[in-house]
Amino acid sequence: MAEYQLYCFAQxxxxxxxxxxxxxxxxxxxxxxxxxxxxxxxxTAEFRETISEMGEAxxxxxxxxxxxxxxxxxxxxxxxxGKFQPRGEDQELEAWRWILxxxxxxxxxxxxxxxxxxxxxxxGNPVILEFLKARADSALAIVDKRLAHAPYILGATPxxxxxxxxxxxxxxxxxxxxDIAAQHPNxxxxxxxxxxxxxxxxxxxxxxxxxxxx
Ligand SMILES: N[C@@H](CCC(=O)N[C@@H](CS)C(=O)NCC(=O)O)C(=O)O
Numbered sequence: 001m002a003e004y005q006l007y008c009f010a011q012x013x014x015x016x017x018x019x020x021x022x023x024x025x026x027x028x029x030x031x032x033x034x035x036x037x038x039x040x041x042x043x044t045a046e047f048r049e050t051i052s053e054m055g056e057a058x059x060x061x062x063x064x065x066x067x068x069x070x071x072x073x074x075x076x077x078x079x080x081x082g083k084f085q086p087r088g089e090d091q092e093l094e095a096w097r098w099i100l101x102x103x104x105x106x107x108x109x110x111x112x113x114x115x116x117x118x119x120x121x122x123x124g125n126p127v128i129l130e131f132l133k134a135r136a137d138s139a140l141a142i143v144d145k146r147l148a149h150a151p152y153i154l155g156a157t158p159x160x161x162x163x164x165x166x167x168x169x170x171x172x173x174x175x176x177x178x179d180i181a182a183q184h185p186n187x188x189x190x191x192x193x194x195x196x197x198x199x200x201x202x203x204x205x206x207x208x209x210x211x212x213x214x
Contacts, residue, residue: 001030002028002029002030003028003029003062004022004061004062005031005061005062006018006029006032007032007052007057007058007060007061008032008033008058008208009033009034009035009037009057009207010204010207010208010209011037011119011171011203011210011212012058012203012207013107013111013171014056014058014070014167015058015070016166016167016168016170016203016206016207017058017070017073017074017163017164017167018058018060018070018074019031019203019206019207020163020166020200021073021074021077021078021084023199023200023206024163025077025081025084025199026199031206031208033208033209034057036209037119037209042055042056051066052066054069056068056069060073062076070164070167071160074099074160075160084158084160085159085160086159086160091159094154095154095159095160098154098164099161101139102165103164105136105138105139105142106136106139106143106167106168107167107168110168110176112132113132113133113176114168114171114175116128116132117129117175117176119212137183140183140184140187141184143187144184144187145186146186147189147190148186151193152190152193153165158193158194163194170191
């Protein structure tokens with residue numbers, strides 16, 4: 001058995017944060033498939049009793065430790081590996097500001113928008129889709145502005161704040177109906193820089209469950 005196990009699935013940007021970090025630090029890890037679409041596994045009583053009371057993916061298992069919330073998983077892996085760590089109190093606080101902003105506003109709106117546009121049965125109401133897209137766009141513009149001044153969110157080197165923000169941003173443009181990298185050029189250039197890091201892989205190659213069965 002690998003040192004780390006990650007409960008995850010391919011379409012999950014929340015899970016991608018943790019899967020990408022594991023790959024970028026060169027960890028010995030294996031994915032454990034969470035069947036979100038067919039079985040709604042995270043919502044089952046068994047998952048909540050035995051894996052995570054919060055009923056969400058990702059969940060990281062490491063020895064006796066079980067962690068959920070991608071931000072916490074990123075911080076744990078950074079501390080253990082010494083990689084992608086914010087340095088000093090100011091950077092650490094800054095990293096958490098962006099991780100929380102990402103969870104609530106960037107991934108927090110893009111995730112449901114993409115879900116209701118592609119996967120929900122029935123698909124989402126156009127008015128709700130429009131609202132979610134506008135909120136996601138506004139959050140993306142804030143990230144784009146930040147990246148106009150430095151190659152990475154906290155400055156010259158990539159940290160867990162960058163890895164968190166990649167959550168939904170490598171999924172295909174047709175799943176969003178617009179090209180995030182093209183509409184936000186600083187984000188586009190930053191995504192290219194992160195893609196060049198050793199160990200980078202696309203979410204659909206890193207985690208199980210793609211393509212979805214018909
Ligand atoms: N803030 C959490 C969000 C996790 C999350 O919402 N995961 C989704 C899958 S992408 C989930 O498992 N949702 C189950 C549900 O809401 O019932 C994180 O970053 O880990």
